[in-house]
Amino acid sequence: MPGLARKRRFEQLAACHPTNKVREILLAAEGLKVARTLVPEEEVADFVRAMAALGLYAALHHRKYVCQPDAGKGGWISRHGLELELEAAPAGLLMVYLADNPTTALRAMEAEHAHADVDFGTLLGIPACCSAFYAASIAVAEQEQNDFILPVLDNTGPRWPYRHGANIAAQYFDSGLLSFYPCSFHCAAAAQVTLDSHRVLARYDRVWADELLAAQHDAILYTEYEGIYRLRGVRYQRDTLHYDPARVESTLDGVLGHLVRQGDRLRLFGPHHALVMRGRRTVCEIQSRYAGLLVFD
């Protein structure tokens, strides 16, 4: 496809969909993976028609899901929710599988619902190490909101900074290049997927692809229930993360965000333990197994 046509395709998609979805659609169109996406049932006919116009094939699962967003994550949904018959009354979301050929789209749909995790992960372009970790961590993640950030953090080696290519936490801010949980924030295979995705997406819009790659470097203060905080333009030096309080973004407007914006650096003691500081003053201490400090190179 000529460069100009690619650019036009990107602009059309970006006008209708959030970044995370645009990225997945383009990667599926390039044959890199199957994209699985949730679509409100009343929009699904138009969505499938629009995808067909891009040369994408869709497989649909014959059930619908009524999902409750996670607490404190700006509308992010980690749980599958209630599974219902298509004829059931409440409006729901349909699982749509997109691929550049009909066989692969159908195989992905069947693999997920047969709980064939390894096959499904392969079709989604997920490295085997990350896929195996995901399957092994389902029970732990389900104890909270079915988010895998904390299990990934607890499976990550002790030293910061982590590999920016493995920063899946950019997803909460509708950004970044990764669409699956890595087995560790040091995972080289996940980081390679990020690089490959960047290379492909840059052929559609280089500025956009570079922005997504830049977002991989942002530090994230993750909490399971008290919001997620993205610290942009950070500088890391010997267990201290310097940040600009004016460039803190959050999924929740609450007490923790207020405190983080009073500080300008984090003194890191462990993956779940830090002090928020400004000058000589300690603003607050964060120490909880429900909090994670994610610092990337």
Ligand SMILES: [Zn+2]
């Ligand atoms: Zn991995």
